[in-house]
Amino acid sequence: xxxxxxxxxxxxxxxxxxxxxxxxxxxxxxxxxxxxxxxxxxxxxxxxxxxxxxxxxxxxxxxxxxxxxxxxxxxxxxxxxxxxxxxxxxxxxxxxxxxxxxxxxxxxxxxxxxxxxxxxxxxxxxxxxxxxxxxxxxxxxxxxxxxxxxxxxxxxxxxxxxxxxxxxxxxxxxxxxxxxxxxxxxxxxxxxxxxxxxxxxxx
Amino acid sequence: xxxxxxxxxxxxxxxxxxxxxxxxxxxxxxxxxxxxxxxxxxxxxxxxxxxxxxxxxxxxxxxxxxxxxxxxxxxxxxxxxxxxxxxxxxxxxxxxxxxxxxxxxxxxxxxxxxxxxxxxxxxxxxxxxxxxxxxxxxxxxxxxxxxxxxxxxxxxxxxxxxxxxxxxxxxxxxxxxxxxxxxxxxxxxxxxxxxxxxxxxxxxxxxxxxxxxxxxxxxxxxxxxxxxxxxxxxx
Numbered sequence: 001x002x003x004x005x006x007x008x009x010x011x012x013x014x015x016x017x018x019x020x021x022x023x024x025x026x027x028x029x030x031x032x033x034x035x036x037x038x039x040x041x042x043x044x045x046x047x048x049x050x051x052x053x054x055x056x057x058x059x060x061x062x063x064x065x066x067x068x069x070x071x072x073x074x075x076x077x078x079x080x081x082x083x084x085x086x087x088x089x090x091x092x093x094x095x096x097x098x099x100x101x102x103x104x105x106x107x108x109x110x111x112x113x114x115x116x117x118x119x120x121x122x123x124x125x126x127x128x129x130x131x132x133x134x135x136x137x138x139x140x141x142x143x144x145x146x147x148x149x150x151x152x153x154x155x156x157x158x159x160x161x162x163x164x165x166x167x168x169x170x171x172x173x174x175x176x177x178x179x180x181x182x183x184x185x186x187x188x189x190x191x192x193x194x195x196x197x198x199x200x201x202x203x
Numbered sequence: 204x205x206x207x208x209x210x211x212x213x214x215x216x217x218x219x220x221x222x223x224x225x226x227x228x229x230x231x232x233x234x235x236x237x238x239x240x241x242x243x244x245x246x247x248x249x250x251x252x253x254x255x256x257x258x259x260x261x262x263x264x265x266x267x268x269x270x271x272x273x274x275x276x277x278x279x280x281x282x283x284x285x286x287x288x289x290x291x292x293x294x295x296x297x298x299x300x301x302x303x304x305x306x307x308x309x310x311x312x313x314x315x316x317x318x319x320x321x322x323x324x325x326x327x328x329x330x331x332x333x334x335x336x337x338x339x340x341x342x343x344x345x346x347x348x349x350x351x352x353x354x355x356x357x358x359x360x361x362x363x364x365x366x367x368x369x370x371x372x373x374x375x376x377x378x379x380x381x382x383x384x385x386x387x388x389x390x391x392x393x394x395x396x397x398x399x400x401x402x403x404x405x406x407x408x409x410x411x412x413x414x415x416x417x418x419x420x421x422x423x424x425x426x427x428x429x430x431x432x433x434x435x436x437x438x
Contacts, residue, residue: 021279120324184319
């Protein structure tokens with residue numbers, strides 16, 4: 001199992017406002033811009049991104065299921081399209097840290113709903129940014145071994161049932177992850193992401 | 204797309220003391236001046252204006268105007284939240300007075316995000332809008348097990364329950380939760396509203412929900428519609 005710390009994550013104000021539907025940012029009311037800027041800065045300050053990952057060989061891709069080396073089987077309609085021809089997958093768990101959950105709770109308790117809106121959005125922008133940095137790291141690693149990275153696939157998305165998250169987490173050493181899986185298959189900290197990338201030999 | 208206009212309550216002058224003006228409060232709620240709203244509502248209470256009149260004639264016009272603008276996509280969620288905060292400041296003063304006049308909330312609403320889903324903000328926005336619309340609201344938070352919904356519905360004798368889900372796979376738990384409510388024998392006592400990014404009216408129909416809220420404003424409209432519909436009374 002390896003660890004990667006994304007260094008260059010960016011949580012900017014512009015995308016925060018665009019997510020809310022604003023096209024002309026000059027027309028956004030000053031108090032709204034101010035809160036968005038404050039929450040973007042707070043999120044940037046609190047973010048402690050980390051990704052834990054490992055490579056696992058693919059045994060087979062059969063129908064809508066993929067069987068990994070240790071015998072773990074996952075199901076999604078997207079597997080044949082993206083994982084056929086891949087020899088391995090990189091499975092990962094990524095988070096931007098526990099401080100976000102504490103801040104969200106504090107904002108809820110203080111009834112600061114506008115701040116909460118922007119802060120939660122900022123958190124997801126942070127996760128997205130950390131994922132991009134992590135993905136670039138994996139792409140570089142894949143190139144070195146003559147491979148390319150497929151699209152990211154994850155339990156809870158693309159018809160890959162969330163219930164398979166428990167099996168997914170079993171691919172990692174117990175207790176070594178920065179993310180905890182709940183019985184419901186949701187993750188804590190909330191600002192976390194799990195998933196896999198296929199490693200396909202370059203033509 | 205037409206610019207919504209402020210709907211001035213008909214006959215408001217007859218319900219207010221001579222020389223009284225609501226226009227400053229309408230604007231304060233509209234633009235979200237919560238401190239001014241608090242002060243103005245206190246002044247209205249001290250003047251002896253009926254709390255129901257303060258709510259209907261003073262607070263709702265600006266709030267409803269922003270709701271209409273939101274529906275027309277002239278404003279977005281942040282503006283709506285600023286308005287909601289001002290509305291809430293006024294309501295906090297009015298609510299105990301309404302209760303003292305034996306005015307009941309328009310309905311008891313239980314809501315939460317379904318099992319497996321940790322997304323909070325969407326339902327928090329709906330919660331604040333429902334409270335402002337006069338519902339007694341209990342927000343169970345995220346990752347809520349169907350049993351918890353059932354327990355709370357029973358305990359509070361809820362009129363409505365709402366489930367939010369943001370993941371395409373956790374919307375399935377909206378169906379599971381409805382099925383469990385049915386099995387618990389509560390389906391006729393409570394109206395069910397669903398929402399969340401992957402949901403649609405078709406999905407709501409498919410899983411047997413009574414209504415679908417496309418956004419927070421629509422959720423409130425749906426809740427008001429559903430509360431007027433017949434259902435089995437709680438024993």
